Amino acid sequence: MINQTRETAGALMADALVQLKGIEKHFSGKIALDRAELALRRGEILGLVGDNGAGKSTMLKIISGVLKKDAGEILMEGQAVRINSPVHSRGLGIEMVYQDLSLCGSLNVWENIFLGRYQTRSFFKMPSPVLDKRKMIKMTVETMASLGIRRLDANAPVRNLSGGEQQAVAICRCLLFHPRVILLDEPTASMALKERQKVLELVRGLKERGRSIIMVTHNLEELFQVADRAAVFKEGRAIWQGPLRGLKPDDVARMMFVGKA
Amino acid sequence: MKRFERLQRLGLFIFLVAMCLFFSFMSPYFATWENFTNILVQSAVLIIVGAGVTLVIATAGIDLSIGSILALSSIIMAAALKAGAGLFAGVALGILSGAVMGLVNGLGVAGLGISPFIVTLGAAGIYRALALIFTDARPIYGLPLDLRFWGTGSLGPFPVSAVIAFAVVLAASLLIAWTRFGVNLRAVGDNPQGAFRMGVPIRRVLVWVYVLSGAAAALAGVVVTARLNTAEAIAGLGMELEAIAAVVMGGTSFFGGEASISGTLLGALIIGTLANGLTIINVPSYYQQLVIGIVFILAVLADRIKRRESNII
Numbered sequence: 018m019i020n021q022t023r024e025t026a027g028a029l030m031a032d033a034l035v036q037l038k039g040i041e042k043h044f045s046g047k048i049a050l051d052r053a054e055l056a057l058r059r060g061e062i063l064g065l066v067g068d069n070g071a072g073k074s075t076m077l078k079i080i081s082g083v084l085k086k087d088a089g090e091i092l093m094e095g096q097a098v099r100i101n102s103p104v105h106s107r108g109l110g111i112e113m114v115y116q117d118l119s120l121c122g123s124l125n126v127w128e129n130i131f132l133g134r135y136q137t138r139s140f141f142k143m144p145s146p147v148l149d150k151r152k153m154i155k156m157t158v159e160t161m162a163s164l165g166i167r168r169l170d171a172n173a174p175v176r177n178l179s180g181g182e183q184q185a186v187a188i189c190r191c192l193l194f195h196p197r198v199i200l201l202d203e204p205t206a207s208m209a210l211k212e213r214q215k216v217l218e219l220v221r222g223l224k225e226r227g228r229s230i231i232m233v234t235h236n237l238e239e240l241f242q243v244a245d246r247a248a249v250f251k252e253g254r255a256i257w258q259g260p261l262r263g264l265k266p267d268d269v270a271r272m273m274f275v276g277k278a
Numbered sequence: 279m280k281r282f283e284r285l286q287r288l289g290l291f292i293f294l295v296a297m298c299l300f301f302s303f304m305s306p307y308f309a310t311w312e313n314f315t316n317i318l319v320q321s322a323v324l325i326i327v328g329a330g331v332t333l334v335i336a337t338a339g340i341d342l343s344i345g346s347i348l349a350l351s352s353i354i355m356a357a358a359l360k361a362g363a364g365l366f367a368g369v370a371l372g373i374l375s376g377a378v379m380g381l382v383n384g385l386g387v388a389g390l391g392i393s394p395f396i397v398t399l400g401a402a403g404i405y406r407a408l409a410l411i412f413t414d415a416r417p418i419y420g421l422p423l424d425l426r427f428w429g430t431g432s433l434g435p436f437p438v439s440a441v442i443a444f445a446v447v448l449a450a451s452l453l454i455a456w457t458r459f460g461v462n463l464r465a466v467g468d469n470p471q472g473a474f475r476m477g478v479p480i481r482r483v484l485v486w487v488y489v490l491s492g493a494a495a496a497l498a499g500v501v502v503t504a505r506l507n508t509a510e511a512i513a514g515l516g517m518e519l520e521a522i523a524a525v526v527m528g529g530t531s532f533f534g535g536e537a538s539i540s541g542t543l544l545g546a547l548i549i550g551t552l553a554n555g556l557t558i559i560n561v562p563s564y565y566q567q568l569v570i571g572i573v574f575i576l577a578v579l580a581d582r583i584k585r586r587e588s589n590i591i
Contacts, residue, residue, distance in 0.1 A: 083475055104477045119472030121465045123535035128461050133477035135458045146457045190476075 033092070034059045034229050035080065035111075035198055040089035042075055042253075049075045051253035052089070055231075057198065062220065062230045064240040064261075067250030067273055073233045074116070076250070077200045080231070081113035082106040107134075112191030113200035116233075118183055122176030127157040129175050130190040160189050164219060181212030188219050192226075199223055201232040205239060217243055237266035249273055283538070286529050286580065290544045294551060301555035308558050318440035319429075319505070321550030323498045325443040327517060328524045328542040329450040330494025333487045335525050336454070337467040338534025339394035341488065343383060344495040344521060345514035346405035351376040351492075352499035353409045356418040356509030365424045372503075373496045379405055380492020384485035402518075409511035417510040421503070429504030439501045446494065451539040460537075463487055467534025516567075523574035524549055532581050549573075 033056040042050040050072045057063050065073040078084040080091065082100045091098050093109055100106045106113070120129050127150075136149045136156070157171040166185050175183060184204060191199055204220065205213040220243050223230055234240050240247060241261060249257040249272045257272050302309040327344050334341045355372025363371065379401070386397035431438040454460035462483045465473040474480050495514070503509045526532055527548065528541025552573075553566050 081475075102477075103475050107477060113475070115472075115475060117472070119469065119475045121468035121472055121535060123468045123531070124461065124465060128465075132461065132465055132473065135461065137458065146459065148456055148458065148461070150456075 032058060034094060035231075036092040036095075037076070037080070038090045038092070040076065040079060040091075041087045042072075042079060042084065043087055048253055050079070050086075050089075053250075053254050054258075055248055055255055056258070057229050057231055058246075059229055060224065060227055061245040062224050062232060062243050064244035064247040065231060065233045065250060065255075066235070066237065066240060066247055066269060071250035071273075072253040073250045074202055077113065077202050077231065077233055080106065080111060080198075081200055083113075107194070107196075110195075110197035111200065112194070112196040112198070114184075114187045114191055114202065114204060116202040116206055118187040120175045120183055120187060123174055125172050125174050126169060126178075126186055127153045127171045129186055130157050130160075130193060132190075134194065156193065157189070160193050161185070164189060164192070164222065179212070180208050181215050184208070184212070184216050185219065188216075188223070192223070197229060199228050199230045201230060203233050203235065205234070205236065213239070237269055240269065241266055251276055283529055286584075287538075287541060287544065290527065290529075290541065290548065294544060294548050297548065297551055297555060301551070301558060304555075304559045308555060313554065313558070315437055315440075317547070317550050317554045318443075319437045320554060321546050322437070322439035322443035323501055324517070324520055324524055324546040324549060325543055326446050326498040326501065327495055327514075327521045328528075328546045329446045329539055330491035331521045332450065332525050332528075332530050332537050332539055332542045333454075333463060334394070334491045335467075335522070335530050335532060336534060336537035337463050337484060337487050338470075338532075339387060339467075339484070339487065340398060340522070341380075341383065341491045342395065342398040342518050343379070343402040343405055344491065344498075345517035346402040346409070347376050347379045347492050347495040348499040348502065348514035348517065349511050350379065350405045350409040350412075351496035352503040352509040352513055353412055353418065353511060355496075355500060356421055356503060357412070359421050359425065360418060365422060368425075369428075369500050372500055373493055376496020376499065377489050377493040380489040380495075381485065383492065384488030387488060388481040388484035406511070413509075413511050415511055417508045419508040421507055421509070423507075425504045426507055427504070429501055429506070439505065442497070442501060446497070447539055447543050454537045454539060459483065459486065464535050464537060467531075467536075469535075519574065520549055520570060521546075523570055523577060526581060527573060527577035531584070532578060545577075 035057040037053065037055040040050050040053045053072060053076060055076060065076065067073050075084060079086045080100065082103045082105050085101060091100055098109055131153050136152045138145055138147045138149045154171045161169055164185065169182060175186060178186065201220065205216050208216065217239060220230065220232065232244065244261055246258065246260050247269060248255040249269060251273065256276060307313060331341055331344060351372045354375045355368050358371045359368040383398050383401050386392050387394045427438060429439055433441050462478045465478055466480045466483050470480050499513065502513055524545030525542050528545035529538040530536055530541060549570060552569060556566050
């Protein structure tokens with residue numbers, strides 16, 4: 018199984034949208050990523066699984082620019098790119114929905130969605146720092162509606178929303194600027210079953226819109242529900258990457274904990 | 279949440295009106311146009327300083343150096359005017375010096391990552407000491423008569439200092455509600471890590487917030503100096519407590535993320551009216567401090583209750 022997947026990972030490199038090579042990351046002397054490799058194809062959902070501390074979220078944060086890698090290379094469409102901050106990664110069309118969602122509870126829905134990327138008015142054809150609230154609220158309502166969310170008040174403070182609604186706001190925020198790659202860090206963590214299914218539907222909807230997605234999850238059932246391929250992380254490395262077709266959750270679990278299928 | 283804020287604002291307004299009725303009942307000298315003008319003049323300094331502090335507290339920070347900035351910047355302005363600088367140049371220099379002192383605070387907080395409490399407490403001591411050293415603890419008086427217009431002049435029926443205060447309130451309200459900076463500063467106060475991940479330049483926002491607070495304190499210093507026609511190193515002593523009380527009473531959360539300039543205006547008017555009314559009914563000034571201290575603690579308690587209701591703490 019492992020030999021087969023190494024071949025699969027190698028074959029992927031040619032048509033990968035995002036590719037990470039030899040990524041290393043240390044925290045206070047401890048190694049979090051040890052020459053880790055990962056490849057994401059266009060239009061697929063790649064699930065990252067592994068035990069706590071295996072390096073999945075660290076990998077995602079390096080792609081999103083929240084963390085800087087110590088060594089290694091990131092390629093987009095075969096070209097080496099530098100990602101030193103979230104602004105860089107957004108500029109490359111990479112958006113991330115964080116595990117904690119990174120929402121500001123006291124700000125309302127549209128303020129959260131446009132945080133850091135406001136639409137502003139111009140006066141006499143000159144740009145200004147004055148917010149174009151009407152335009153931002155309209156865009157928020159439209160994007161929400163396109164995700165099938167119609168009852169959410171764009172002016173409501175985010176702290177008043179349910180967990181699922183907050184997740185929808187976070188997903189809406191990353192969709193608004195037409196990203197090519199979406200990173201999801203445990204999008205259904207600590208959610209009730211009903212809300213979890215709604216979020217998974219949203220994730221599938223993102224794929225249908227042609228987005229390429231990397232999703233970290235602990236839930237193997239969810240992995241098999243939405244992902245096309247998976248990468249199993251153990252001790253800072255992706256020890257296996259390959260398609261999920263023909264596999265069972267138990268096979269992946271064995272790789273996560275034993276290191277082989 | 280919004281309902282709670284509206285109720286809080288309405289409660290403050292009712293409290294202000296009730297206080298006015300009480301003092302009117304207690305003294306025939308309270309409810310006169312002249313005295314209302316006095317209250318506006320007395321509250322103007324607190325309103326100006328409070329607007330700056332509102333921005334700082336909205337970022338979950340604090341500025342304990344505003345009283346010292348007020349004193350040192352007014353000394354710098356007075357020294358420049360005495361040295362022959364024009365009125366506009368002197369006032370501009372005073373405000374600029376306040377902004378620079380705020381910049382130092384901002385760099386300490388955002389650049390060095392030191393707690394705002396420590397940075398601004400230390401800065402308060404340094405700026406106050408510099409003002410005392412520079413003047414040898416003597417007041418600077420005999421300033422150009424034109425300056426007095428800023429403190430005691432009138433524009434129609436309204437005192438100039440009150441007009442300046444309301445202009446500051448208007449500018450700060452627009453800044454918070456209608457600009458990128460306004461949303462950014464509330465985001466930084468609410469969730470700095472989240473704001474950073476969304477590309478908000480959190481350090482730059484923090485530095486600017488302290489610059490604006492320093493500039494507001496210096497503008498208040500211009501008004502104080504103009505009113506007394508004297509600059510002194512002990513001006514603005516203890517102003518921090520009143521300003522922070524006005525801000526928190528007005529509904530700006532101590533925990534950051536929210537800013538209400540109209541609330542700060544109400545808070546400052548309540549404190550100004552309280553000081554004026556207690557003086558008119560012959561209550562010694564030290565009781566005023568007692569009342570302000572109690573009001574401050576009650577306002578912080580209300581803030582905590584509000585946050586708990588929203589499951590934030």
